[in-house]
Amino acid sequence: MAETLVFDAAGFVAEQVAAVKKQVGSRTAVIAVSGGVDSTIAAAIVHTAIGKQLHAVYVDTGFMRKGESEAVEAMYKRMGLNLTVVHAGPEYFEALGSTTEPEAKRKIIGEKFIRIFERESKKTGATVLVQGTIAPDWIESGGGKRDTIKSHHNVGGLPKDMKLELCEPLYHLYKDEVRAVARHLKVEVAERQPFPGPGLAVRVIGNLTPERVQLAREACDVVEREIEAAVAAGKMAKPWQYFAVLTNTPSVGVQGDLRAYGETVAVRAIDSLDAMTGTAVHVPYEVLGRIARGITNHPKMKDKVNRVVYDITDKPPATVEWE
Numbered sequence: 001m002a003e004t005l006v007f008d009a010a011g012f013v014a015e016q017v018a019a020v021k022k023q024v025g026s027r028t029a030v031i032a033v034s035g036g037v038d039s040t041i042a043a044a045i046v047h048t049a050i051g052k053q054l055h056a057v058y059v060d061t062g063f064m065r066k067g068e069s070e071a072v073e074a075m076y077k078r079m080g081l082n083l084t085v086v087h088a089g090p091e092y093f094e095a096l097g098s099t100t101e102p103e104a105k106r107k108i109i110g111e112k113f114i115r116i117f118e119r120e121s122k123k124t125g126a127t128v129l130v131q132g133t134i135a136p137d138w139i140e141s142g143g144g145k146r147d148t149i150k151s152h153h154n155v156g157g158l159p160k161d162m163k164l165e166l167c168e169p170l171y172h173l174y175k176d177e178v179r180a181v182a183r184h185l186k187v188e189v190a191e192r193q194p195f196p197g198p199g200l201a202v203r204v205i206g207n208l209t210p211e212r213v214q215l216a217r218e219a220c221d222v223v224e225r226e227i228e229a230a231v232a233a234g235k236m237a238k239p240w241q242y243f244a245v246l247t248n249t250p251s252v253g254v255q256g257d258l259r260a261y262g263e264t265v266a267v268r269a270i271d272s273l274d275a276m277t278g279t280a281v282h283v284p285y286e287v288l289g290r291i292a293r294g295i296t297n298h299p300k301m302k303d304k305v306n307r308v309v310y311d312i313t314d315k316p317p318a319t320v321e322w323e
């Protein structure tokens, strides 16, 4: 009879805590925490192993969701992490300039991440960089015989001359296993939807300006609020991930009696277990209608966005994010 393999979260944590203690010893480590499940759980494991020797750095890249930086900061303070918050938005926009090619954007964002950590680590004397890298990140980033689907910022974006030693306690885990660890550790991000490291930057196709990122931020907020309201009302099951993309597809519309030429927002809701494959979710039409009106009537978006479409593509052939 075939045996079912059950992931042992408690065993995994004990093993990794011991491994981190051994690797880091009396040195100081620094971690980039994003508020997402992966980096938060990596931080929780390493914090358990080495306590205050771990310095957590939260970089507000300018690509975070609405209210995210404030909420994340409060959460890490509650966890007792040694936390530094870096407001790096202007630095990111300057580094990206007019770059629009997705892989180039990811590389620039990845490099900036590392440079900021190098800068911060110098202040703390850290020689170890902890990352929340999980299996799909390095599998999809290519290398060896694998094709590069997209360079996840924490893999393909790493500069060759990086000076810090890497410590990646979640390296072999899939997303569902990371969530099991989060539940085991009773870390409050456990049920939160995943958010990509490069943030809204990969949800804004074309020119990355603070104004366009702000549109994506507001549109994502509408999608989250409407879907979560529909879930709470029992109209649909909670999708694995749900967000909006500013597609860089201008289209003609009408506002009052006037012709308008505005942006198109795509709504994406997808179910997945391990991020490697996914299925577009059947969001009820009524909910999609509320999202479309919520975006096009929104005071901060109505003059800029005049069309909302729904992305019905599975992964593969599409990926979850558009870039």
Ligand code: XMP
Binding pocket: 140, 150, 151, 152, 153, 154, 194, 195, 196, 197, 198, 241, 275, 276, 315, 318, 319, 320, 321, 322, 323
């Ligand atoms: P894709 O778009 O590759 O997304 O199908 C799979 C899952 O990974 C997230 N994602 C990222 N996460 N760094 C991350 O930490 C990244 O560069 C990155 N790109 C995509 C995506 O949101 C989805 O959950």
